[in-house]
Amino acid sequence: MSILVNSDTKVIVQGLGRTGQFHTDKAIAYGTRMVGAVHPSKAGTVHVFEGQTDASGVPGRDETYRVELPIFRTVREAVAETGANASVVYVPPPFAADAIMEAADAGIELIVAITEGIPVADMVRAKRYLEGRSVRLVGPNCPGVITPRECKIGIMPGYIHTPGRIGVVSRSGTLTYEAVYQLTKLGLGQTTAVGIGGDPVNGTDFVDVLAMFEEDPDTDGVIMIGEIGGTAEEDAAEFVKSEMTKPVAGFIAGMTAPPGKRMGHAGAIISGGKGTAAAKVAAMEAAGIVVAPTPTDMGQAMLEALGR
């Protein structure tokens, strides 16, 4: 078991530009079931992906792959033709929110939005549009979702992951890789790793993912990686305290971040004295979460949490 994605997940890509092509190729090499693309100006053609299979990906495949990916004008057409249930969005920022809403309208169950730099107002509208629909949005401005050796949706390097029983959820891309790499080195594989993204308005927050890991029988513990800005980590700590039985470890980036400055991510800003790392660490520790003192100790913190 796992959460969000597995070997049955059928994925379309929205936005088959240079970035979309690059990562679609990596996903196919990993063994993700990429079934189609939406890119109106190339609709009606196929894009051929071929190369060496990623040995760290889905097992039992040939050493090379060749896929003719059909390209559609709309998500609706792509879903009708391919039966896709998930979508990954690489559409450029001015059009990305529209792409997200199009996917929701077409009945896609899981939308993973990688695009960085979507206007906040667009995401506010998109999130409102998604309300009441049976769709989950992960991101935007995130690395994506991976269930090791089953399905990789997004831009993370596949080979650092290994199957196992730890859930990973994070606002930061490279810190997720750091955590996953440490877990793998300690022999702690992952059920699923979820990047929820660094934007102030996102589709899925810590609490959503923690709840899914709590329900997942194959997840034994969770590591959550937060950063300054907003109160999602405090809300997550509250949830861990009241609702979770599984051990949780964590880390917060931005202890030394000056207030009022946006630290790379649109959402990483301490404003009006709110969203400090110290407040988040305090809330997490009060909820019984083992917080790593440095990012190098994230794997160890998970071990410690499991041993408690």
Added chain:
Amino acid sequence: MKIHEHQAKQLMAERGIAVPVGRVATTVDEAVAAVRPIVEETDNPVVVVKAQIHAGGRGKGRFREHPDLGGVTVVTAGVDGGISAAEEAVRELATKMLGSTLVTVQTGPEGKQVNRLYIEQGIDIARELYLSILLDRAVSHEIVMASTEGGMEIEKVAEETPEKILRADIDPCVGLLGFQAAALGWGLELEGEAHANFVRFVRALAEASAEWDTDLIEINPLVVTTGGEVMALDGKMAFDDNALFRHPEVVAMRDVSEEDPDELEAKEAGLSYIKLDGTIGCMVNGAGLAMSTMDIIKYFGGEPANFLDVGGGANAEQVATAFQIITRDPNVKGIFVNIFGGIMRCDTIATGIVDAVRRVGLEVPLVVRLEGTNVELGKRIIDESGLDVISATDMKDGAQKIVELAR
């Protein structure tokens, strides 16, 4: 992106949102010339001279060169002396203010140079209120915040008397509705004409906020005049950088003299850089990793000199630019490069570092930690370059080494 008060007021005025009459001046003569038309138009001999910088606390702030002078000064000389007396008083103030450094609670001790002034009509204030429109991340939409406690720091009000903060959610589908605006007005203890004026003001502002893609609009104080008018006595606006592509009129208002030149250069190169006060320069890929690299330097007793995220897909040229910006800082006594290559390949970073060092030279210790995609190739490029680079096995090792070397 931030704009000046006078620009915010211009934007509001263009939409019929009530603001005082005023004129911007970048020279003493322009400031003096602004007085007569303002006095004649408003029939009020009182004018206010307001320093324009991208920081709050101007009224209480003081000029370094003129410690008795505040950043917002009311000129009453015109009441008895007529327009020419007001003009002379403004001339004296403008001469002192322009080119001088205003230090406020928000500028930090180094202050900010004042390059433009806003000359504005005096207002007969009956009440000072607070009004802002901003994103509430917890609910993923904009809200209106209002308070009877105008002219005060809103964070303080929120902490000490939270019951005095009113809020209304703005549904992105329908905007701020009439009944919400009316309730806010009554909450602010406004009645009659003033209430009607407030409702008009806040609805127009909420609509404008959505149209302009603002991050924040803060009117503090929003004043009720003795005549029952409701107008923005101050105006602070910041815009969503990601939405600037659809607002050329806002981009045209950018005042680059208010921005750090290194941060600006970095932004133009597609890098995210923030200057700090420490001695250890950092170059990292990914915002979260970059922040935690600063943290781990501090953890081991050092002080980071900057935040620098080269992003997920940086090329060798961008890496070289990043390196130049870091080494330009005279406080930097050591550099820590911390890369976890995902999309970013370690050999790209390594090539960029080698290029940059050859180009700009290296006078301080450099510790490099590479991990991830093409790590062996990256390490080999650095080893074979013959440069004096210290390798680190992981982040902790790297941070300890650079803190030690930079002492």
